[in-house]
Amino acid sequence: MTSPVRPLGVGDVRALAAELDLRPTKRLGQNFVHDANTVRRIVRLAEVGADDVVLEVGPGLGSLTLPLLEAARAVVAVEIDPVLADRLPATAAERAPGRDLRVVTADALRIGPGDLPLAPDVLVANLPYNVAVPVVLNLLAALPGLRRGLVMVQSEVAERLAARPGERAYGAPSVKLAWYADARRAGPVPRAVFWPVPGVDSGLVGFTRHDRQDGAGTDDTRGADREDVFAVVDAAFAQRRKSLRAALAGWAGSAPAAEAVLRAAGVDPGARGEALDVAAFTAIAREGRHAPTP
Template sequence: MTRADVSFLGPVEVRELAAELDIVPTKKLGQNFVHDANTVRRIVAAADLAEDSYPVEVGPGLGSLTLGLLEQCGRAAAVEIDSRLAARLPQTVSERAAGTDLHLVNKDALTVAREDFPQDPDALVANLPYNVSVPVLLHMLAELPTIRRVLVMVQSEVADRLAAQPGSKIYGVPSVKASYYGKVRRAGAIGPHVFWPVPKVDSGLVRIDCYGTPEAGEAPWEISPEFRARLWPLIDAAFAQRRKTLRAALSGVYGSGALAEEALVAAGIDPKLRGEKLTIEDFVRLVQAGDTA
């Protein structure tokens, strides 16, 4: 598919659209609208999408990033919770990206299911609402197992946590759960002045090359709802009280500290370690060593 001829939104157009819709960006919905075409193209370039990719965007807002995805791929899906924004977006696409195909889902991204899309998206590219960025990211990865590439813009501190390595102070639940799906890394920083309104924080780009891609290789463990149901409680418990040893932290999952220690030893993990020292491979091995109580 050849690249679409797209007319991007600038600062003036973004404000005019917001005024037309009587939209006052709200902190509750994490609404900060990108108004810089170069930033949009930079985000799309960082996602490194094939021209026949079918990306899904969460929180398209007034459509700045949507237009960038349509320029690259000619088609996309978008999930928008705000009904006013959702109602206006198809018109914006028609006016500024003629001949492209946008499938719009007007609902909360945390309730999105695979059947909401006419075909399976293979990429998630989004400026995620900062107040729910990690839950939305993990929900989309769980609900859309065909996603092979993720490029999301989140608050800079969240980007750091997602890409953190074992042993660091910011390594935690988001770091481990994101790395279950693929290789996670920081992919750049975005300053506040390309947004309206201007946020008080910097933003970061996070890229995930999901298992099943050349960058990440085949999945080294089972990726399924059933496996996550056993894995997630271990990760949550290990970081619930960071100062506790794994023997103590996992005692509630296994029924007692002695049983937790037995499981840890069986998986080749020192029970005296803390959760921040464990890699995703360690947590997976712990699941594989035997069912939790």
Template sequence: MTSPEQSPATQPLLGATEIRRLAEEIGVRPTKTLGQNFVIDGNTIRRIVTAANIDPEETVLEVGPGLGSLTLGLLDAAKHVVAVEIDPVLAAKLPETIAAFRPEKVGSIDVVLSDAMRVTELPAQPTALVANLPYNVAVPVVLHLLEHFPSLQHGLVMVQDEVADRMVAGPGSKTYGVPSVKGAWYSHMRKAGVIGMNVFWPAPKINSGLVGFTRHEPPATRASREEVFAVIDGAFAQRRKTLRAALAGWAGGAAQAETYLRQAGVDPSARGEVIDVAAFARIAEAKIPMTA
């Protein structure tokens, strides 16, 4: 238990002993199926919360709070937390943990039992996303939340380090691909640090990366997000192909694809790995008939 007078820097956070005790109380073992790796180091939690740059008046969305180690740190920094948890046992335990460790914050959290990939409404509009995301669904979850919650203005997510590199990569990079371009549609993404393996239970086999993002307006275009994303998917379906060949199916033939590419000011012999999201938007727009 803590007193309201304690500062966030001195508030106790969950360590390895507390995490294992809480898990034992409810008969939980981390599962690979749900990609569960619980953070067991308070200093790592403080590092993540600090890097997230949360305003004290913000509502923060956390996905996969698990046993609540990051949740406590977020409650110390934000006005309100909305925690989306897919595991009913963990979701039921979280309010008890908050009551035990942050009794003064019991009214500052909403726990939503749901798959984050299916959430389209929340009890409060979040302005920030901060989460330790399951490795196998990290990119789809981030893109889904950015699409459905325009109130999200910034955030920090912890993902597998190689996934982090793909999310923040720029055109021309070896790791540039679909996650990079689709992420850039919504926001500027940046690498914000690397987290070692020994701060998790169970310890993963690879380091984790922190990805920070700041929302911006998508490229100005007559094309819809769905139309632009269809071009992105086509361009990277077979990475070694030129855009002329890769987009033949999308355009209705290689010759038509070349026409659209030239209208968009893109070299038909280029590959998707070298063009930015604005160029993909121009390609999508080229296929849309001009209205009178």
């Protein structure tokens, strides 16, 4: 029988930081959670179960890692800072003995399936604000077994990731996440639970991967590749105040060519990108692949 997990409090976090002579850096987005109720809430909202292998990105000092170890079958923790990565197994052994923790010292932006010792099915992480969107998108692309997740990000980023067509925050990150998964806001996180206290508010975003991705990943005439769809999305939102006819002119070769593709896809050329869902962008990419070269 395993011993109860002992969470980290604010005093423990500061003591560990002092032991490691740690000075949290803005470059790595290091703001460490020290509130036990907050991390337990995250694990609960993520619905982590005893059969899950959890991928945690940026475990830091281990505040979230410990309750994840208590709830999951195993935790794979990816940490870019070698000092933190080296200390984490000892913290887990001291405070969550008998649990299965695998620590990988790596950049989550470059992680592939062959880089992890176990195949995770759940992502739970406190993500640095400056890389949150590319980390989530890279992991969903690289790890097809990742079925769901809950991430803590800057509040503004949370709004963008979970936004729906027509909403103010809707943009390229919203569409790209929707390519893979259904996203939802899962609540705010107060600044006071972090050390050092960040200058921005935080929020939780949950996602569940689609069983089907709107024709994604196929090479035949029925589907559109992810790269093709994302190219359309990037072009549409690079000039988001313009009509799609104008915004996609460079992508299609000319404004008339863009209009022809849009009409073939069943999309109003006068619409803007913020009005389209991921299925519409997929239809545009699909028609664009088969349009005559201008």
